[in-house]
Amino acid sequence: MLNQTDLSRVELNLLVLFRVVLEERHVARAAARLNLTPSAVSHALGRLRLVLNDPLFLRTPKGVVPTERALELDHPIAEIIARVEQLVGSARPFDPAKSHRRFTIGAPDAVLASTTGQLLGSIASRAPHIDIGLIHVMPAPRGGAIGEPWHECLEMLERRELDIAMLPLPAVSPRFEARRLYDEEFVLAMRKGHAFARAPTPAAFSRSQHLLVSLSGEPRGFVDEMLARRGLKRRIALTVPNFMMALVQLAGSELIAALPRRLVQQHAGHFGLMFVELPFARKPDTICAIATKAAMKDAGVAWLMEVVFASIGAGRNRNR
Missing domain, CATH: 1.10.10.10 (Winged helix-like DNA-binding domain superfamily/Winged helix DNA-binding domain)
Known part of the structure; x- marks a missing residue:
């Protein structure tokens, strides 16, 4: 001492x-x-x-x-x-209606694409002068030196480069506070009228041409790992770097892709898409809003966490 x-x-x-x-x-x-x-x-x-x-x-x-x-x-x-x-x-108590602060929120591409419209509307209605920065965060690549795939994102929270992160990470260390928002499931998305939808069998799935969202371009994802355990494989005909580009490519091709259900439900009408269930069971990913406990002592960050939970977490069952 x-x-x-x-x-x-x-x-x-x-x-x-x-x-x-x-x-x-x-x-x-x-x-x-x-x-x-x-x-x-x-x-x-x-x-x-x-x-x-x-x-x-x-x-x-x-x-x-x-x-x-x-x-x-x-x-x-x-x-x-x-x-x-x-x-x-604390010399000037936080008042969201009058504050001109800027907050930064990090999340994977699919989470940003399927949640931020609703979230930003909620923030604007409560705090018209607050600005928001959205950061696309990615897990560590497989086989990298970092054991926890979201370790770097958690470090960004601790460095206060992010105020809040929305991650598929339900368990965190005691230094963090996590609020469960929703469970993310994946479905098979494709253009309306696609032949696969008439007979969505595992065999047809393996024969189909697949699209994969891969920032690095690596043609392998969780679907391939699940197929390999069943002695199956698929052809990945196209990789794209983000989920919104995936929706565009599916709309005008014979490709199919495993995409988050919330994302597809929100954008299927605009892109002329449909979806069916995956031909095999997969445990959903629990998406949580995460901040450091030290940051939560900041009234502004605590307010933002409540808005994130109210606008995304409270409505999690409506999109299931």
């Missing part, structure tokens, strides 16, 4: 600097983010090392690596910074 003398030597800026160095793992990059010189960052770290009685960061040829003590301090220091931000922000 720090004694009273030690506390008098700790400035809030040192804690902010600690967090930036921990995120960047590099003194020069941290200095650039903080608009400081690398020598100033190194000097500040030296002061923190004396106060906390730990090296905190060890130099390597590629930057710095945190000590075990530094990793332990990450969450407590993040909470201290969030509480100070809340204290400073």
